[in-house]
Amino acid sequence: MPDISQVLSDTFLRTNALDPRESGNKTYSISQLAKEFDITTRAIRFYESEGLLSPEREGRNRLYSQRDHTRLKLILRGKRLGFSLDEIGELFELYDSSSTGELAQLSRVLEKIEERKQILKQQLEDIQLSLHELKEFERQCRQRLRQMRSNH
Amino acid sequence: MPDISQVLSDTFLRTNALDPRESGNKTYSISQLAKEFDITTRAIRFYESEGLLSPEREGRNRLYSQRDHTRLKLILRGKRLGFSLDEIGELFELYDSSSTGELAQLSRVLEKIEERKQILKQQLEDIQLSLHELKEFERQCRQRLRQMRSNH
DNA sequence: ATTGACGTTGACGTTAACGTCAATATAATA
């Protein structure tokens, strides 16, 4: 019985992570991640407290796997797209729950996807419209500048 | 000396508004606007307290002109695009200040526009990427559903 | 005369997403 999460695109989640130290997978400290993504360690810990990350521990210290790295990337992209951390958490749950293979879950996933797509398409329209308007405004600014120069 | 704000696209601001009652321009009450844009009157008053709107008064009551109507539409679009109310206010100020005809202001406007365009283009990329990923995920969900059905 | 719809101005409450300490532990380095 193949697991849906296993066929997900590389850019999405990889579940069934092995122990980071036993396998040859790269790991990260919290400050490494903070530096790479240009955020604070406080933010990273906060995401964990909200259930968006769950790194291993090496003693007291957090040890982040590739999966955590990917998740963090997704969190930040989600934020750029205007999603709240709760919504991002929902999406994670959906991906995870789809791996149980339950049919009812699958159709709920599809619903959520459709919902997101609608929002994204709306935003896309908004952005394209705004880009057009900004370009038009810019054009008129430049034209005005030329007029001012030709009038000495 | 033509005013830049006068050559702005219809979808942007119209300044130099006349008295709403003397001219034949349509006006709105606060609850009319609230209903049309599906927001609360509280929100509209809040936008005013933040300097984003400045409707006339008919006695104590607020009287909104076409210009206010347009501004409100822009506020909401800005919010959908992820801008804060402060940022939206900045944009309004830029449009307004450009009408003074000062050259220095104009180039600052152009800078700001470029800044916004970069952000918007980044968001556009993010959204298009996410739409692709969502479609791919959806495709695999549907494929999985077909498998489950063919296996009885 | 009172009810209801609509408006007003405070003023305090709320949520999200962290920031900003403080106090402490550990490991490597000077």
Next chain:
DNA sequence: TATTATATTGACGTTAACGTCAACGTCAAT
């Protein structure tokens, strides 16, 4: 051994964007 760099867990503070009262005015309809 002292310093430095890095980590930890609280716990309280902060900002944005309103929500949610409260207390009141005004006008039309019953």
